[in-house]
Amino acid sequence: ATGLAIAREVGNRRTEGAVLEALGAVEHEHGSAELALARYEEALALHRSVGNRRAQGTVLVRLAELHLLAGRLDEARAACAQGEAQMRAIDDRLDLVELLCVRVRLELACGDRAAAQASLDDATRGAEALRLDPQSRLWSDLAALRAALARSDATAR
Numbered sequence: 812a813t814g815l816a817i818a819r820e821v822g823n824r825r826t827e828g829a830v831l832e833a834l835g836a837v838e839h840e841h842g843s844a845e846l847a848l849a850r851y852e853e854a855l856a857l858h859r860s861v862g863n864r865r866a867q868g869t870v871l872v873r874l875a876e877l878h879l880l881a882g883r884l885d886e887a888r889a890a891c892a893q894g895e896a897q898m899r900a901i902d903d904r905l906d907l908v909e910l911l912c913v914r915v916r917l918e919l920a921c922g923d924r925a926a927a928q929a930s931l932d933d934a935t936r937g938a939e940a941l942r943l944d945p946q947s948r949l950w951s952d953l954a955a956l957r958a959a960l961a962r963s964d965a966t967a968r
Contacts (some may be wrong), residue, residue: 869906919959
């Protein structure tokens with residue numbers, strides 16, 4: 812909170828956005844979803860105002876996650892679409908893979924297994940191109956999503 816006050820006092824909007832994003836992450840981690848959502852939305856507005864496109868994409872991933880967890884599927888889909896467009900425009904491949912993982916969960920929540928599979932395939936190709944460590948969190952997430960999709964397929968039969 813001190814960092815936020817200082818950034819505001821000196822008028823450093825880029826730092827203010829970064830601090831709000833970090834505060835949103837802390838709130839999200841501690842289960843305060845609505846406060847995290849407010850922090851992320853404020854951070855997104857600041858990132859947009861200063862043209863920080865990479866940070867915009869990162870915040871949009873977090874917003875998509877929060878909306879998905881809250882069952883606000885339309886809002887999650889909109890955040891995913893905006894985030895994907897942003898990340899592809901600046902070639903932010905790592906955050907794009909993370910966003911695609913959120914989209915897989917979103918498509919599964921919507922019952923669209925074909926779209927979930929397409930997003931999972933896209934995320935897997937992205938992770939392979941990045942040559943991520945096989946023990947990384949993203950590879951673990953992809954494995955968990957693959958298993959969730961397989962369970963979904965088995966349930967649908």
